[in-house]
Amino acid sequence: MVHGNRTGSSDSSARRIDVIVVGAGFAGMYATYKFRQMGKSVVGIEAGGDVGGVWYWNRYPGARCDLMSVDYSYGFSEEIEQEWTWSEQFAAQPEILAYANFVADRLDLRRSYLFNTRVTSAIWDENAKLWRATTDQDQVLEAPYCVMATGPLSVAKDPDIPGIDRFKGRLLRAQKWPHEPVSFEGKRVGIIGTGSTGIQIVQTVGREAGELFVFQRTPSFTLPMRNHVLEPDYINEMKRHYRAMREAMRNNPTGGTRPATSRPFFSLPPSQRRQVMEQAWVNGGHTFLGSFADLLINQEANDQVADFVREKIGEIVKDPKTAEALKPRGYPIFARRPCLDTEYYETYNLPNVHLVDLKADPIVEITEKGIRTESGETELDILIFATGYDALTGALLAFDVVGRDGYTLKQKWGSGARSYLGIMMEGFPNLFAPSGPNGPAALANLITIAEHDVDWIAEMIDYMEANGLTTVEPTAQAEEGWMSLVAALAEKSLIRKANTWWVGANVKGKPQGLTMFIGGFHKYREHCATAAQNRSSNFVFD
């Protein structure tokens, strides 16, 4: 294999281009389009066989986005907005993947991509002022700019349970689901993981499998999605108002259209609070978070909403023991990513669906035939892992990224992700990470963030080229200032009180802490704009 040269000059077998884009998810696709529009030569590198990123891989039954389709879509092209029509309020994975393919066809993006190809290293060459990326297909690409659109949720994580390799049945991972249909009919199916992914699988497979055993360690709070088909009148109205809607999204803390509120929970008397919560339950979606402003900072307010949802679980689930085990306790509601479901709790009223409460009966091992808990062995034909991701930093730490003076990203992030605005890093010139860690990442609409970040990067490159500058990186002070702001905001949030991927708690040995900007997308946008206005104090140019 040809390796990048840490200090030397250009590799003669390398392909020289203007921009390397790693990833063909929504951020990578837009970056590829944007830089091509700027007249740059771009090569995208993607491990999957086609575009779509997380939606290419996550083909599990019931996979669906919990953001509204009209929000979770590109806003940069009026043509695409008008030509594409969403069928449901919350689109399912096949429709989102079809949308990604539609965009790729429409913009002829695939010609810029190397698919089924992984980057094995990306190394900055200080003499040549180039990033040199090598791939597992023995290619070497050199470019002055490198855009890491590797996504916050792209490295799947298996559970730490002994015996995984021993299982003789069929083992399926939600995040790398087979492309062909899987039949569960008459099968004994087990699933580990009850986060957003597991919940979607349970409510779907539970209605199909012979028997479904749900191995639950931590119950999640989940709220009714209330999904529905989009009527033509609604679609027409939406298409007429896309511009105003995108503007509203840019000024919204979530980067979507869900209305925000400044109303504190206790500003209403108890009966009205109850009424608002009942209405939020009926309306579904993330309505709760749009009903009260302080649910993530006021523990007492949070407790009352959590009690309300636990009460609902008790009303829906018929078996009291199962209902009790499904009620989340010990962490604030919304401190784990809130899930949206369609009759998830009702699934446990089916005679073939069994909850195995791992708090009472922990898993000992995976065996040839199934799963052994302390109370005995459950035999399974199919075992599904919905056990999450090495999120936010996993994809960028999965290969060597080497910046100035041989400084590696693994060194830089040794005690947690550090960046400026979640996009750039001191010590890593001309390296950009749209939707990167320390930005709003998973706390706002990822497509809105990706578009914003790519546009910001494009403006930076335009500025450099207009001024004859070849390299840029944030100053140590700018990065430190940003990280202090991220930490100060996180300090106030109840999010820190749950052990989740949001804080790195789901991966053994990973540095812990909430390293996302929780100030809201609208504020994030303002910070990015201010940073760009004060370029000379926040960045070092060469």
Ligand code: N01
């Ligand atoms: O992953 P997770 P996910 N034994 O980390 C369990 C997005 N998403 O793939 O909490 C037993 O949330 C673990 O239990 P515990 C969304 O942003 C969006 O579900 O560690 N259990 C937990 O229950 C989401 O937040 C959509 O005790 C084990 C589960 O595995 C993010 O992706 C759909 C275990 C992992 O939950 C990740 O969600 C899907 C073990 N050894 C995903 N190890 C929508 O848009 C882990 N677990 C709707």
